[in-house]
Amino acid sequence: MRPRKIPLRKCVACQEMKPKKELIRVVRTPEDQVLIDLTGKKSGRGAYLCGQVRCFQLAKKSKAFERALKLQVDPAIYDQLEQDFIAVEDQFLASKERADDETE
Numbered sequence: 001m002r003p004r005k006i007p008l009r010k011c012v013a014c015q016e017m018k019p020k021k022e023l024i025r026v027v028r029t030p031e032d033q034v035l036i037d038l039t040g041k042k043s044g045r046g047a048y049l050c051g052q053v054r055c056f057q058l059a060k061k062s063k064a065f066e067r068a069l070k071l072q073v074d075p076a077i078y079d080q081l082e083q084d085f086i087a088v089e090d091q092f093l094a095s096k097e098r099a100d101d102e103t104e
C-alpha cells in the first residue's frame with residue numbers, strides 16, 4: 001500500500017486530529033438548523049466529532065458546538081441531536097468497516 005494524503009479534521013470535543021472519514025460532521029444550515037450530516041456535503045458551517053457518543057456528550061457539556069458553529073444551541077436541539085447521533089453511530093461504524101475492507 002502506498003501512503004496517501006489523508007485530509008484531517010479536528011474533533012470539536014476532544015480536539016484530536018483524525019481522518020475525515022472517522023469523524024461525523026454536524027452542520028449549521030443557512031436556516032440556522034443544526035443537523036448531523038453523514039454525507040459531509042451539506043452546505044453551511046460544519047463541526048466535526050469523533051463517531052462516538054462519548055465525544056458528543058463532551059461537546060454538549062463543554063458547549064463546543066456553540067463555539068464551533070457560532071450559534072446558540074437550545075438544550076432541546078442537543079437532545080434531538082444526541083438521539084440522531086446514537087442512531088447514526090451504528091450506521092457510521094458499519095460503513096466505516098465496509099470502507100476499511102475495500103482494497104484499493
Ligand SMILES: [Zn+2]
Nearest residue numbers: 011014050055
Ligand atoms: Zn473526539
